[in-house]
Amino acid sequence: MTNPALPEREGGTAWRRIADELADAIGRGEYKLGDTLPASVALAERYGVHRHTVRQAFRHLADQGLVSVSRGRGTQVTAPRLPYPIGRRVSMRSNMGKLGLTGTSRMLSAETRVGEAAVCAALKLPTGTPLWCVRGVSLADGIPLGTGTHWLSVERFPDFDKVYREAAGSITAAFKAYGITDYVRLSTRLTARLADDSEAELLEIGAESAVMISTAVDALPDLTPVHLVTSVFAAERMEMVIEPFAE
Numbered sequence: 001m002t003n004p005a006l007p008e009r010e011g012g013t014a015w016r017r018i019a020d021e022l023a024d025a026i027g028r029g030e031y032k033l034g035d036t037l038p039a040s041v042a043l044a045e046r047y048g049v050h051r052h053t054v055r056q057a058f059r060h061l062a063d064q065g066l067v068s069v070s071r072g073r074g075t076q077v078t079a080p081r082l083p084y085p086i087g088r089r090v091s092m093r094s095n096m097g098k099l100g101l102t103g104t105s106r107m108l109s110a111e112t113r114v115g116e117a118a119v120c121a122a123l124k125l126p127t128g129t130p131l132w133c134v135r136g137v138s139l140a141d142g143i144p145l146g147t148g149t150h151w152l153s154v155e156r157f158p159d160f161d162k163v164y165r166e167a168a169g170s171i172t173a174a175f176k177a178y179g180i181t182d183y184v185r186l187s188t189r190l191t192a193r194l195a196d197d198s199e200a201e202l203l204e205i206g207a208e209s210a211v212m213i214s215t216a217v218d219a220l221p222d223l224t225p226v227h228l229v230t231s232v233f234a235a236e237r238m239e240m241v242i243e244p245f246a247e
């Protein structure tokens with residue numbers, strides 16, 4: 001990599017030139033997946049700019065999906081974000097399969113709870129209805145993408161913990177065991193925040209990395225809600241693609 005000094009008077013162009021050179025170096029394989037880029041202080045000295053200029057270059061690379069920036073791990077080269085379509089039907093394994101990846105899931109815990117008002121309202125059930133609370137983690141080629149908390153009626157889905165485990169963490173396969181061969185996405189609400197410590201450990205991301213929160217309701221073809229899932233996705237690995245008319 002060439003190391004020309006970039007005078008601060010160049011202002012907005014300095015960070016872009018640094019970002020372009022780092023992107024070119026990544027493209028040539030000088031920095032490989034998982035490698036940590038030089039610290040902002042070192043690059044600032046190399047280019048003769050303020051370290052905030054380098055950090056702006058890092059942010060641009062992160063926006064392009066080339067690196068992830070996290071406290072404690074520095075700036076690391078990452079794989080491009082995986083597109084995750086959200087349409088009329090949403091299936092993690094199907095989405096990953098279209099990308100040539102193997103999607104898998106595993107159950108972390110399962111218990112029954114008295115349904116709180118907000119969850120029961122989403123499922124159109126009376127407050128206090130007994131519900132399954134099942135937590136799982138989803139992976140693509142063994143890399144964790146997200147963790148989800150699933151809510152379903154205990155009455156409608158007896159022994160769901162066993163069925164879900166036997167279905168290898170697949171909601172679609174578990175539903176088939178109850179005679180549900182088709183279901184649709186009724187709604188998806190997306191927000192974002194920083195990961196807490198347990199999420200960062202489970203998803204193998206840096207502390208306080210950005211995560212996307214998806215709160216979704218699945219329904220039978222007649223639009224009767226049967227499944228509420230709140231998922232936490234590693235933002236550095238995923239991008240949501242809204243396709244309202246896609247199957």
